[in-house]
Amino acid sequence: MEFAKELNEYYLLGQAIEKLENRIKYLDAQLYSSPRFEKVVITESSGKNIMEEKYINLLTKKEDLQRNMDELAERKERVENYIDNISDMLIKSIAEKRVFEKKHFRQIARELGGNNTEDSVKKMYYRHVLNVNEEK
Numbered sequence: 372m373e374f375a376k377e378l379n380e381y382y383l384l385g386q387a388i389e390k391l392e393n394r395i396k397y398l399d400a401q402l403y404s405s406p407r408f409e410k411v412v413i414t415e416s417s418g419k420n421i422m423e424e425k426y427i428n429l430l431t432k433k434e435d436l437q438r439n440m441d442e443l444a445e446r447k448e449r450v451e452n453y454i455d456n457i458s459d460m461l462i463k464s465i466a467e468k469r470v471f472e473k474k475h476f477r478q479i480a481r482e483l484g485g486n487n488t489e490d491s492v493k494k495m496y497y498r499h500v501l502n503v504n505e506e507k
Contacts, residue, residue, distance in 0.1 A: 378469075401429055462495060
């Protein structure tokens, strides 16, 4: 995935991780409240243990969600590490405000003050992001 896209999607990663965490909590509640398959044996004509099958399905769903959440958390951490390691303090400040705080370039320029305009801040940010894409 293109790194610029990851930067732009940073705030969505947090929301997606939170949703997955909630879904995992819901599955945990179902797992802990459901009777274990060894306690209750209900069989179909095929001889399958229905409770065991449902329990295994819940565990499988939980594992899949956890795997997805870990992948998203890794992407989020990659963006955070990258921004933390920017040596140019102006670019770092712009990136933090744009990516972490989801501010518009106009607002960032106002906050930075000086001769910074919306266009100059935007150009600095995208030049840096484009350089990162070429390096990766």
